[in-house]
Each structure stands twice: as C-alpha cells, then as structure tokens.
Amino acid sequence: MKKFIGVIIALICFQISAQENLVIYEVPGGYKYSAHNDDFTVLVREPKGTWKDLFEYNVEVDLDTKSKASMVHFDFDKKVEVKVRKNNGNINNVEIRPKSSGVKSNVNGNEITFVLDKPMNLSVEINGDKLHNLHVFANPMEKHRPDPEDPNVIYFGPGVHQPKDQPGDVYHIPSGKTVYVHGGAIIKAKFLVDKAKDVKIIGRGIVMQPERGVEVRYSKNLTIDGLIFINPKHYTIYGGETKGLTIKNIKSFSSNGWSDGIDLMSCSDVEINNVFMRNSDDCIAIYAHRWNFYGNAENYNIKNSILWADIAHPTNIGLHGNAEHVGDTIQNITFSNIDILEHDEDDRNYQGCLAISGSDKNLIKNIRYEDIRIDNIQEGQLFNFRVFFNEKYSAAPGRGIEGLVLKNISYTGALPNPSLIQGYSADKQIKDVTIQNLKINGQVISAQDPTFFTIGKFTNDINIKK
Secondary structure, three states: OHHHHHHHHHHHHHHHHHOOOEEOOOOOHHHOOOOEOOOEEEEEEOOOOOOEEOOOEEEEEOOOOOEEEEEEEEEEOOOEEEEEEEOOOOOOOEEEEOHHHOOOOEEEOOEEEEEEOOOEEEEEEEOOOOOOOEEEEEEEOOOOOOOOOOOOEEEEOOEEEOOOOOOOOEEEOOOOOEEEEOOOEEEOOEEEEEOOEEEEEEEOOEEEOOOOOEEEEOOEEEEEEOOEEEOOOOOOEEEEOOEEEEEEOOEEEOOOOOOOOEEEEOOEEEEEEOOEEEEOOOOEEEEOOEOOEOOOEEEEEEEEEEEEEOOOOOEEEOOOOOOOOOOOEEEEEEEEEEEEEEEEOOOHHHOOOEEEEEEOOOEEEEEEEEEEEEOOOOEOEOEEEEEOOOOOOOOOEOOEEEEEEEEEEEEOOOOOEOEEEEOOEOOEOEEEEEEEEEEEOOEEEOOOOOOOEEEOOOEEEEEEEO
C-alpha cells in the first residue's frame, strides 16, 4: 500500500511539474544540515514571479586544499532570474564562467542577480575565489519521466537510498532496465552494469560519495544522463570494454587521489555531451587495454562541455595499452566546443590541457581538437603530445601519433609552460599535425615560438597556420 501511495504521489508531482516552467527539488531531511554549505543563499524565480529557495549543497574540491565549494541545481524552461546572496564578507568583484556563456551579473550590496534564458552550467566566483565558489546547474525540463510501475524501470524516488542486501554498496543493473533517480533522491552507492546491454541511468538526482559513480564493464548500448556525482572515492564514470556509450548532462566533483572523472578503457562508439567535470585527476581519459579490459578505443565525440582539472589533465589520451603484442590503436576522437576552466599540475610528465601520451605500443591517430577555450591555468601546458616511455605506468613506448588537428584553440591568462610536440625515435614519430588559429591572449601563433611551444625530435609534417 505504501509503495502504491508513493507511486501516486510521484505521478501527481510529475503532472504538476510538467505544467510549470521552473522545478526545484527538496533535499532529503537527513541531509539538510550535513550536506549544506552556508556560504551563499540562492533563490530562483520565473520573471516577476515568486522567489524559490534552493538548497546549497556542499561539494569538496581540489586535492591540494580540500576546499568547500557550493552547488545548486534546478530545471527550467524559457527564462529565470537568479539571486545570490553572499553570507560572509563583501563583494568586490564577480566573475561568471565560462565566459562563453555571456552571462552578466548585477551587484547590489552583498547580492548578485543574473538572468538565464537557456540551460547551462556556471561557476559564480566572487573576489577571484575559485575554491569556495558557487556552481549553478540550470537544467532543461525533463520531457519524459519513466513510469514507476513499469517492470523495466528501477525507480528511486525522493529520499536517501543505500543497498541493504547487496554487499559493497552496489546497485547491479541488468539488461533492458531504465534506472531513474528523482531530483530529490540521494544515492549512497555505485551503479554497476556488467555484461549487460540496453541500459539507461537517468534523472536529476545525486550520487553521493560512492566508491565509483557508475561502473560499466563488457556491455553495449548504455546511456547515462542528467545525474550529479558528489565526491566519489575514485572514478565518476569507469568504463571497460564497452561499445555504444552515451554520457550526457552529468556533473561531477572529486577531491581524492585517483578520483578521475570519466575514464574509459578499450571502449568504442562513445558520445560525451554537455558534461561539467571538476576533478582532482584527469577529467576525461581515453585508454586502450588496462587491467582486465582489452581492445582498441575508437570513435569518440566529446562536445559542448566544461572541464575543470584541479589536478592533472582536463583531457588525456593514450597512456595505457597492450604492450604484450603488436599494440592497440586509439583513433577517431574529436573534442569540440569545450571550455577548460583550470589545469594545475606541477609534474611536467602529466601536464597539458590537451594531452596525448603515446605509450604501451599504442598507435594514436585521427585526433581533432576544435573550438577549445582555455582560461588562465595555475600551472601546466596548453598541449603536450608525446610518443614516450612512461616507466611508472607503461611497459613500452608507443608506436606513434599521426593525423592530429588543432583548430581554433584560444588561451587567455598568464603564460603557461611551453607546450611540447615530440616523438620517441625514427620509427616512433609524431607526424601529420596541423595547428590552425591558435590564439594566446589574442595573438595568433603562426610559427614555432619557444615562448609558446617546442617541436622536438622525431616529428614530421608539422603545419602551423593562421
């Protein structure tokens, strides 16, 4: 009976929300204090409507400092006004990033207001503070919420959910299932998809502090859409030997060692669209063989996203492969319309907002970076493309990198360390590279300049164009 009543309430709530242009979600009662950050008070409303109070979640960021930042989320259609009150200290200046969003704010005392006319993910930074900032996730309205009574739906309604009969805080998801996580739900577990197909994990809810967010192994045709992942111990999305993977509109925070965002090993036919990744290791990493996963990595389309690497790389390709035979191939990968908000790495071996690390006998080819906007970074390089032997993680150098395009890459900020293009030997080269319209602080770089980047040994056919 209780389950039936819960289903009816969920359906009524959905019918009501479907008639609205703005939907906010209540936090489960047990988390109103433990998960709250009091740095900001955030309100949202339809134009000239009634203000609605959002819950400001506490999210830990940056491995080096373990800082406490804030996050709010809501769904809307058409247009909304957002009001942010700073609860401690004065407002001297405000920056809303990414700058490509074009969002402008008005400041009145200790309050900020701005208007949104389309869904977007934003960082509101006061007085230059990026470690205690406010993350605003303004989602599109949900068009289709699955039926809780459908036997192929695993429905997590408002409240806290943690497995009781499945050891290791894991929800095992079989083939053909749609997992729906309501925006008022908190999941204290990871989702595991193993040797399954045709699975969807969707919703507006939060996966909080799991071992991993979603683990996908030896599977086909999966979609992960709309969830927020707060501080998993390790990866947010961990994929191995999987084909046909779509990751959309997820948001991720991590602050632990080896807490990468999206790490995919021997996966193919992948689309990553409109994600916000703030991680203390690589935000997106694409490998061939690693651990128990085998095979090439092919056909990736990564677009319309925001990457914030408090540590390590925003993007990384190629470090791991199978050095026990002729080698794997990593190919046909495109990054487009990407905003990179941070890169902070003091180890030169792991620098590069755009990084290709050709090791473990991997052949890496047909890689394209286009329309990439990079904000001021603390420490690192814009790009690092090398065929090399990483003795810590690899068993051999890579076989080569070929067919690399960088187009419309822009950087604004203090000069980073010079970028690097370098092969390993005469038979393990980087070749067929085109760099077109690379801008650093508005200056188009049309020739090799050691101030900006170095072309090292064992390279061939490197073309730099305006």
